[in-house]
Amino acid sequence: xxxxxxxxxxxxxxxxxxEVVRAKGIANDPGAVAKLTVAVARLFxxxxxxxxxxxxxxxxxxxxx
Numbered sequence: 001x002x003x004x005x006x007x008x009x010x011x012x013x014x015x016x017x018x019e020v021v022r023a024k025g026i027a028n029d030p031g032a033v034a035k036l037t038v039a040v041a042r043l044f045x046x047x048x049x050x051x052x053x054x055x056x057x058x059x060x061x062x063x064x065x
Contacts, residue, residue, distance in 0.1 A: 005044075012051060013040050020058050 005013075017033070017040050026032040039061045040054065048054045 009044070009049075012049075012054070013037075013044055016040050016051065016054050016058055019055060023059070 017037050020036055020040075021027050021033055024032075026036070036058065040058050043054055043057050043061060048057055
């Protein structure tokens with residue numbers, strides 16, 4: 001069964017997505033933001049729980065954007 005993530009974990013992921021979106025300048029591209037959100041969620045589910053590690057991995061994982 002899938003367990004929902006905590007509010008703090010959701011805020012962590014959302015914050016990382018926001019920072020990467022701003023850094024890459026893709027705020028006006030909903031498709032790119034959606035792909036990035038999925039990438040961050042997958043990285044989080046793989047075990048990346050530290051903000052800095054998650055941020056670095058998200059910047060690398062989403063090179064196509």
